[in-house]
Amino acid sequence: MLIGIPKEIKNNENRVAITPAGVVSLSNNGHRIKVEKDAGLASGFTNEEYRFAGAEIEERAEDVWASEMVMKVKEPLASEYRYFRPGLILFAYLHLAAEPALAKALTESEVTAIAYETVEVGRALPLLTPMSEVAGRMSVQIGAQFLEKPYGGKGILLGGVPGAKRGKVTIIGGGVVGTNAAKIAVGLGADVTIVDLSADRLRQLDDIFGSRLNTLMSNPMNIAEAVAESDLVIGAVLIPGAKAPKLVTERMIESMKPGSVVVDVAIDQGGIIETVDRITTHDDPTFVKHGVLHYAVANMPGAVPRTSTIALTNATVPYAVQIANKGVRQAALSNPALAMGVNTAAGRVTYKAVAADLGYDHVAFDEALALAARPA
Numbered sequence: 001m002l003i004g005i006p007k008e009i010k011n012n013e014n015r016v017a018i019t020p021a022g023v024v025s026l027s028n029n030g031h032r033i034k035v036e037k038d039a040g041l042a043s044g045f046t047n048e049e050y051r052f053a054g055a056e057i058e059e060r061a062e063d064v065w066a067s068e069m070v071m072k073v074k075e076p077l078a079s080e081y082r083y084f085r086p087g088l089i090l091f092a093y094l095h096l097a098a099e100p101a102l103a104k105a106l107t108e109s110e111v112t113a114i115a116y117e118t119v120e121v122g123r124a125l126p127l128l129t130p131m132s133e134v135a136g137r138m139s140v141q142i143g144a145q146f147l148e149k150p151y152g153g154k155g156i157l158l159g160g161v162p163g164a165k166r167g168k169v170t171i172i173g174g175g176v177v178g179t180n181a182a183k184i185a186v187g188l189g190a191d192v193t194i195v196d197l198s199a200d201r202l203r204q205l206d207d208i209f210g211s212r213l214n215t216l217m218s219n220p221m222n223i224a225e226a227v228a229e230s231d232l233v234i235g236a237v238l239i240p241g242a243k244a245p246k247l248v249t250e251r252m253i254e255s256m257k258p259g260s261v262v263v264d265v266a267i268d269q270g271g272i273i274e275t276v277d278r279i280t281t282h283d284d285p286t287f288v289k290h291g292v293l294h295y296a297v298a299n300m301p302g303a304v305p306r307t308s309t310i311a312l313t314n315a316t317v318p319y320a321v322q323i324a325n326k327g328v329r330q331a332a333l334s335n336p337a338l339a340m341g342v343n344t345a346a347g348r349v350t351y352k353a354v355a356a357d358l359g360y361d362h363v364a365f366d367e368a369l370a371l372a373a374r375p376a
């Protein structure tokens, strides 16, 4: 199969969808890889390294997009929709429930789109996990920075010092992002509370962190109380594939002290904080509402691309090899994890939560992939 790797064009998206090691894995399986010139530079991978690994370097994005399968990190932006065509396989983060225009473009162009974030093994999301680990760890580091006075914050050191109180951090959602945020916040010495809907998850967190972490059942009253007292709130809830529920209301934000900070990591699925009404960028990451700093960058790991590209491609490349070796239909039929990743095919929406949130009929993946495989 011919596989294309475009250079990412989203604001400060410095990751790339393959490393030279990934090129070797795919070409050892008999596939041809085209990498757009300089696509890996920001992650520290040169054109020469890709060439040495067996890739062809292409000057023009359109020549890369002409491949049978395109692997990307972030969802295509509107300027890239012109490359869509029937039968194109797109393997990337898509977050379609929060991207209706992209869902429309993919279905209208009959692209077979496989979303990293909905590939599922058991209840785990192996292609989301590495970036959730990165974003979870970053969320506290970023929150701590914006709590500093020169960045507009209230001037709190999360760990405090002897004789001065520690800062309070509330993390809503105790999955991968939440657990990684808790590790860093606890490590800094903050007073940390984690909120989740799953009692079993709260038990596991209690076993891991013991008395260094407060656990709270997710309900509007508990969230309101925890948010009001917090210096830093982190949004880390996910209902796979679906638009995120608005769990932190505008009134809760109004109850926070001026200079407090909220980091809505779940913004890629629409965000859990009602006052987060826009996605921000690494260039201009925050805005202030009711005196509270809001951070809502949807590609947080793009700021630490060396770590993120390696962690992401460690997870994605084995799946890319399966798609390239077997074709998307056989790969999905033989691997239920990949089948869960198929979001659109042959103009149909094949992921239930996306169809429900965006008002499409849901069509089973195998039915849609059979249509996609039929000659025109």
Ligand SMILES: NC(=O)C1=CN([C@@H]2O[C@H](COP(=O)(O)OP(=O)(O)OC[C@H]3O[C@@H](n4cnc5c(N)ncnc54)[C@H](O)[C@@H]3O)[C@@H](O)[C@H]2O)C=CC1
Pocket: 117, 128, 129, 131, 132, 133, 135, 172, 173, 174, 175, 176, 177, 178, 195, 196, 197, 198, 201, 218, 236, 237, 238, 239, 245, 247, 264, 265, 266, 267, 268, 269, 297, 298, 299, 300, 301
């Ligand atoms: N902004 C960015 O750059 C990045 C964003 N993310 C996003 O972060 C979000 C979280 O991802 P993960 O931690 O990997 O998901 P996860 O599935 O590991 O964890 C989600 C947690 O939310 C909990 N939950 C569900 N409903 C809840 C409710 N009503 N109240 C409290 N908790 C609830 C679940 O029980 C689960 O523990 C996702 O939207 C993901 O796409 C991930 C990486 C980078």
Ligand SMILES: CC(=O)C(=O)O
Pocket: 074, 093, 117, 128, 131, 132, 268, 298, 299, 300, 301, 302
């Ligand atoms: C998960 C995701 O969308 C990201 O890492 O950018």
